[in-house]
Amino acid sequence: MISKNIEGKLNSGLIRKMFEEGNRLKAIYGKENVYDFSIGNPDLEPPVEVIQALKDLTASPTAGMHGYMSNNGYLSTRTAVAEQLSSNCAVKIDPDSICMTVGAAGAMNAVFRAVLDPGEEVILLAPFFMEYVNYIDNHAGKAVIVPTEKDTFLPDMDAIKAAITPKTKAIVINSPNNPSGVLYPASVLFSINDLLKAQDHVIHVISDEPYRDLVYDGLQIPSAFDYIDNLIVCFSWSKSLSLPGERIGYTAVSPRHEDYDILCKAIVFSNRILGSVNAPALFQRVIEKSINAKVDVFNYENRRNMLYDVVTRAGFSCKKPDGALYLFVKSPEDDMVFCEKCAKHNLLLVPGSAFHCPGYFRLAFCVSEDTIIRSEKAFTAVGREYGLID
Amino acid sequence: MISKNIEGKLNSGLIRKMFEEGNRLKAIYGKENVYDFSIGNPDLEPPVEVIQALKDLTASPTAGMHGYMSNNGYLSTRTAVAEQLSSNCAVKIDPDSICMTVGAAGAMNAVFRAVLDPGEEVILLAPFFMEYVNYIDNHAGKAVIVPTEKDTFLPDMDAIKAAITPKTKAIVINSPNNPSGVLYPASVLFSINDLLKAQDHVIHVISDEPYRDLVYDGLQIPSAFDYIDNLIVCFSWSKSLSLPGERIGYTAVSPRHEDYDILCKAIVFSNRILGSVNAPALFQRVIEKSINAKVDVFNYENRRNMLYDVVTRAGFSCKKPDGALYLFVKSPEDDMVFCEKCAKHNLLLVPGSAFHCPGYFRLAFCVSEDTIIRSEKAFTAVGREYGLID
Numbered sequence: 041m042i043s044k045n046i047e048g049k050l051n052s053g054l055i056r057k058m059f060e061e062g063n064r065l066k067a068i069y070g071k072e073n074v075y076d077f078s079i080g081n082p083d084l085e086p087p088v089e090v091i092q093a094l095k096d097l098t099a100s101p102t103a104g105m106h107g108y109m110s111n112n113g114y115l116s117t118r119t120a121v122a123e124q125l126s127s128n129c130a131v132k133i134d135p136d137s138i139c140m141t142v143g144a145a146g147a148m149n150a151v152f153r154a155v156l157d158p159g160e161e162v163i164l165l166a167p168f169f170m171e172y173v174n175y176i177d178n179h180a181g182k183a184v185i186v187p188t189e190k191d192t193f194l195p196d197m198d199a200i201k202a203a204i205t206p207k208t209k210a211i212v213i214n215s216p217n218n219p220s221g222v223l224y225p226a227s228v229l230f231s232i233n234d235l236l237k238a239q240d241h242v243i244h245v246i247s248d249e250p251y252r253d254l255v256y257d258g259l260q261i262p263s264a265f266d267y268i269d270n271l272i273v274c275f276s277w278s279k280s281l282s283l284p285g286e287r288i289g290y291t292a293v294s295p296r297h298e299d300y301d302i303l304c305k306a307i308v309f310s311n312r313i314l315g316s317v318n319a320p321a322l323f324q325r326v327i328e329k330s331i332n333a334k335v336d337v338f339n340y341e342n343r344r345n346m347l348y349d350v351v352t353r354a355g356f357s358c359k360k361p362d363g364a365l366y367l368f369v370k371s372p373e374d375d376m377v378f379c380e381k382c383a384k385h386n387l388l389l390v391p392g393s394a395f396h397c398p399g400y401f402r403l404a405f406c407v408s409e410d411t412i413i414r415s416e417k418a419f420t421a422v423g424r425e426y427g428l429i430d
Numbered sequence: 431m432i433s434k435n436i437e438g439k440l441n442s443g444l445i446r447k448m449f450e451e452g453n454r455l456k457a458i459y460g461k462e463n464v465y466d467f468s469i470g471n472p473d474l475e476p477p478v479e480v481i482q483a484l485k486d487l488t489a490s491p492t493a494g495m496h497g498y499m500s501n502n503g504y505l506s507t508r509t510a511v512a513e514q515l516s517s518n519c520a521v522k523i524d525p526d527s528i529c530m531t532v533g534a535a536g537a538m539n540a541v542f543r544a545v546l547d548p549g550e551e552v553i554l555l556a557p558f559f560m561e562y563v564n565y566i567d568n569h570a571g572k573a574v575i576v577p578t579e580k581d582t583f584l585p586d587m588d589a590i591k592a593a594i595t596p597k598t599k600a601i602v603i604n605s606p607n608n609p610s611g612v613l614y615p616a617s618v619l620f621s622i623n624d625l626l627k628a629q630d631h632v633i634h635v636i637s638d639e640p641y642r643d644l645v646y647d648g649l650q651i652p653s654a655f656d657y658i659d660n661l662i663v664c665f666s667w668s669k670s671l672s673l674p675g676e677r678i679g680y681t682a683v684s685p686r687h688e689d690y691d692i693l694c695k696a697i698v699f700s701n702r703i704l705g706s707v708n709a710p711a712l713f714q715r716v717i718e719k720s721i722n723a724k725v726d727v728f729n730y731e732n733r734r735n736m737l738y739d740v741v742t743r744a745g746f747s748c749k750k751p752d753g754a755l756y757l758f759v760k761s762p763e764d765d766m767v768f769c770e771k772c773a774k775h776n777l778l779l780v781p782g783s784a785f786h787c788p789g790y791f792r793l794a795f796c797v798s799e800d801t802i803i804r805s806e807k808a809f810t811a812v813g814r815e816y817g818l819i820d
Contacts, residue, residue, distance in 0.1 A: 041599070041632035041689050042696040043547050043569075049703075050695055081498050091491055094712075098484040101475075106673045108471050142532055142677070146705035153568065157433050174703035178543065179433075180570060209431070242431035283496045285711030287532070287677075299431050302440070306432040309440055313564035315539035316532055320710045321675030322484075 049174065055079070055390050058379070062388045069386055075415035076388045077347075077403040080218065080365050084339060084406075086282045089330035097325055106321055112308045113140025113290075117324040120331045121290055125273075129263035134295060139308045140319035142287040144250045144276035146311070148175050151272050151291055153310035154303065155209055155244055156181040162246075163203055163211040165195055167368065167397035169218045169248070181209070185396050191359070193220040193368070197231055210244040211236070215261070216251040219395050219402040220368045221361020223259060229267035237269065242298050247273045250289075251364040253280035253334050256341040259362055269296040272303070277327060279365070282335050288323040340365065340405070346412045347405045354419035355428025367403040368392070372426040375401050381425075385418040439564065445469070445780050448769070452778045459776055465805035466778045467737075467793040470608065470755050474729060474796075476672045479720035487715055496711055502698045503530025503680075507714040510721045511680055515663075519653035524685060529698050530709035532677040534640045534666035536701070538565050541662050541681055543700035544693065545599055545634055546571040552636075553593055553601040555585055557758065557787035559608045559638070571599070575786050581749070583610035583758070587621055600634040601626070605651070606641040609785050609792040610758045611751020613649060619657035627659065632688050637663045640679075641754040643670035643724050646731040649752055659686040662693070667717060669755070672725050678713040730755065730795070736802045737795045744809035745818025757793040758782070762816040765791050771815075775808040 058078040065074045085091075097105070112118065118135035125133040141147040156162070158180035164172055166187050173183045186203045189196045200211070213232065215224035236243045247264045252275065255261050264271055276289035291311075293304050311318075344367070348360055351369055358369040371378045375391035375398050382389050382401075392400030405412070423429045448468040455464045475481075487495070502508065508525035515523040531537040546552070548570035554562055556577050563573045576593045579586045590601070603622065605614035626633045637654045642665065645651050654661055666679035681701075683694050701708075734757070738750055741759055748759040761768045765781035765788050772779050772791075782790030795802070813819045 041634070042545055042692055043543070045547060046544055046696045046700060047692070050692070050699055083494075083497075085491075085493060086496055091488075094488040094491075098481075098488045101481055101484075103475060104473075106476055106675050107473075108674045142536075142706055145707050146532075149705035153433065154436055155432055157435060158570075171703065175705070178703060180548075244431070284498045285496050285708060287707065287710050302432055302437070305440055306436045310436060313439075313561065313568060314704060315536035315565070316706070317535050317677065318675060320677050320713070322712070323710070 045177070055394060058388050058390055061383055065383065065386055065388070074386045074388065075411055075418055077405070077407060078388045078390050080404045080406060082279050082282045082284060082335070082365070082406050083408070084282050084335045087330065087333040087335055089333035090281055090283070090326060093326045093329035096329070097322060105325070109318060109321065111312045111318050112138065113319055114324050114328070117328040120328045121292070124331055125265065125292060129265040131265040131295060133265065133292060137293045137295060137300070137304055139291045139304070139311055140324055141289045141291055141311055142316040142319055143278055143284070143289040144248060144274045145171065145175070146287065146316050147274035147276070147289050147291045148172070148246065148248060149178060149314055150307050150311040150316070151246055151274060152176055152179040152181060153314055154306035159207065160209040161205060161207045162209060163200060165213065167193065167217070167219050167392060167395035167400070168212065168214060170394055170396070172212055184208070193217065193222040193359070194224065194228055195232060197235055201235055204239060204243070206241065208243055210246050212246045212248060214248040216255060216361070216363025218251065218364050219366045219392070221359070221364045221366055223255060223261060223362035226262040226267055229262060229264055233268045242270055245271050247271060249273055250276045250279050254337060254340055254365065255363040256337070256344060257362070261363070265294055269294060270298055272297070280334055281330070283323070286320060286323050288319055288327060290319070343405045343409060343412060346409060347403060350412060350416045350419055351403070354416070354423035355426070356423065365404055365406045367405060368400050369403065371399055371401050372428060375399055382422055385422055387415065387418045387422065435567070445784060448778050448780055451773055455773065455776055464776045464778065465801055465808055467795070467797060468778045468780050470794045470796060472669050472672045472674060472725070472755070472796050473798070474672050474725045477720065477723040477725055479723035480671055480673070480716060483716045483719035486719070487712060495715070499708060499711065501702045501708050502528065503709055504714050504718070507718040510718045511682070514721050515655065515682060519655040521655040521685060523655065523682060527683045527685060527690070527694055529681045529694070529701055530714055531679045531681055531701055532706040532709055533668055533674070533679040534638060534664045535561065535565070536677065536706050537664035537666070537679050537681045538562070538636065538638060539568060539704055540697050540701040540706070541636055541664060542566055542569040542571060543704055544696035549597065550599040551595060551597045552599060553590060555603065557583065557607070557609050557782060557785035557790070558602070558604060560784055560786070562602055574598070583607065583612040583749070584614065584618055585622060587625055591625055594629060594633070596631065598633055600636050602636045602638060604638040606645060606751070606753025608641065608754050609756045609782070611749070611754045611756055613645060613651060613752035616652040616657060619652060619654055623658045632660055635661050637661060639663055640666045640669050644727060644730060644755065645753040646727070646734060647752070651753070655684055659684060660688055662687070670724055671720070673713070676710065676713050678709055678717060733795045733797070733799060733802060736799060737793060740802060740806045740809055741793070744806070744813035745816070746809070746813065755794055755796045757795060758790050759793065761789055761791050762818060765789055772812055775812055777805065777808045777812065
């Protein structure tokens with residue numbers, strides 16, 4: 041007597057299967073002898089600014105600090121967020137365009153609830169974070185999956201154009217991308233806007249940006265606000281402040297959005313009725329006090345380099361990621377079969393099929409340097425098995 | 431280009447209208463001259479145990495304390511919750527039957543997502559917290575509204591029986607009740623179970639219990655676990671620990687539930703995909719450390735008594751509430767018209783129609799004693815206007 045829709049989903053989930061396989065292997069071989077690259081759980085601790093803000097706020101509690109506030113969050117927090125966003129683009133972001141949310145997952149659900157009616161379509165660019173399909177299905181929408189360009193993983197404008205129908209309500213972009221690590225240059229954002237504005241109805245661009253602050257090699261990430269008009273940004277501090285368990289993020293609507301007023305209201309309302317009501321109060325204040333803090337991005341960059349070297353030395357081919365926490369590597373055979381074989385070497389990877397992009401596998405590099413170093417013998421063994429190296 | 435479903439809801443909301451009217455009046459007459467009984471925002475500070483737990487946890491941070499955990503929450507927190515629940519009933523509650531959630535609103539959304547398919551029906555007993563209708567509609571269910579017994583506000587078993595169809599998937603109970611303040615005795619819980627178990631399909635009983643710890647006059651609240659088999663409890667610490675802004679609560683499935691295993695899994699999965707992912711990490715630990723703490727219930731009881739006396743002295747008729755934070759008072763004329771007239775006396779109430787129970791109005795007594803005392807002249811004036819007193 042549970043929902044048939046949910047019953048059908050319960051046994052899916054390739055990452056979870058990998059996670060369970062990992063636990064099984066760790067029980068047999070010991071934790072240190074299993075190389076688990078399956079989960080993108082940021083392993084750095086939050087920056088000192090965050091830890092200090094938490095100490096300060098809880099050491100001197102103020103009346104009502106754990107009570108309800110407006111459903112969109114504290115004005116002071118939204119003002120800090122709006123100022124930070126405005127400082128990175130040529131557009132002036134208003135605090136009222138921000139709705140504080142329960143992470144980016146909460147943000148995306150609020151947005152889909154706000155914009156979708158049953159049967160309306162959302163374009164996803166494969167490879168993509170597989171939960172998007174669940175988020176869309178929660179609100180009776182239909183995911184329309186469009187592949188990106190081969191090897192570059194950049195959006196294929198012709199393919200997107202061909203996928204647009206009168207029912208297309210939104211497109212999701214995610215840069216730096218999970219799992220490919222690709223960063224969309226300004227020209228790509230410009231082209232997406234151009235294509236969508238040429239349509240005869242509004243198509244929302246939902247920019248999921250949890251990895252926005254994790255960019256390497258000194259690259260600058262262009263602000264979507266500068267290039268896309270009908271834009272809704274979904275952000276989370278899960279990665280940039282290592283706070284995934286605390287569920288704190290936001291939505292931000294571009295002031296250039298054609299439906300700005302009603303859309304801002306609809307998102308706040310949806311955030312309320314979906315049960316978040318508001319983002320956690322204490323962490324809204326923590327964010328306000330540490331708005332410019334960031335985790336040690338060089339640490340992630342270093343581990344990206346280390347794992348990239350390990351994998352390529354073992355003969356695998358991989359585009360070096362510009363950002364995020366993953367390597368997306370070409371699979372020498374069917375990616376599902378390959379990942380199962382790797383598990384026999386105690387090497388836990390996620391097949392590209394989980395991201396609707398077969399022929400690849402994903403490695404999360406937010407693991408200890410020690411794990412990366414010790415994993416080399418396993419990668420080398422697999423590389424030899426497939427004749428990639430001598 | 432927002433959802434038509436959401437667009438239709440945006441301008442509804444009687445409590446919000448009252449809230450806006452209140453802000454308008456406060457701007458004109460000064461905050462101290464407006465008697466705002468419209469919002470159930472607990473005004474007591476969290477107990478010292480909670481404040482201390484927050485200080486302790488943040489003063490000595492541990493690695494990973496803000497990271498992801500299992501989607502259902504920390505085992506140690508769930509164990510503490512299960513033990514507390516077990517100590518109040520004859521049933522042994524398992525930690526794996528608990529899913530930590532983003533408040534009771536998050537809990538109810540996860541439950542409805544887990545059990546409803548489109549068009550399935552949920553019975554609501556009027557008067558009820560109006561957000562239930564939105565929660566059900568989020569998941570394409572249909573709210574079936576059944577009135578309670580006149581004056582007592584207890585469930586009318588014949589009316590419930592008549593409302594059951596093959597599509598009935600669940601019934602929501604809420605004791606102590608918002609807005610009526612009525613507490614369901616054990617015999618009522620027993621009868622509900624009896625009626626539902628006689629049906630030829632499983633009907634989930636969703637017991638929304640945010641006011642469970644706010645019970646007055648030394649009354650004991652019976653545990654729903656002792657009387658109802660196909661039970662799912664939704665709880666929040668918003669009221670009992672004055673933490674509404676922090677969004678912390680749980681779902682608990684009875685071990686006697688016919689669909690126990692799959693239902694527990696479905697709720698955790700739904701909680702994940704709806705965007706909560708997990709309940710806020712820090713407050714899970716705070717709850718664990720202060721599991722037996724409670725706000726000062728006598729304080730609320732005292733204010734209930736004060737406001738009850740003010741209202742009845744002004745000639746109004748009202749059942750003294752057993753629990754929760756509200757008086758539900760008979761309206762001397764159409765409740766919408768009455769509440770508008772009261773606003774002219776700077777008296778802000780919510781019409782019973784907002785709770786699908788016209789002919790009454792609701793007063794929240796979680797306001798200062800001073801507000802209650804100063805409001806008497808306004809109630810007296812209104813009572814005289816309607817000829818209720820000389």
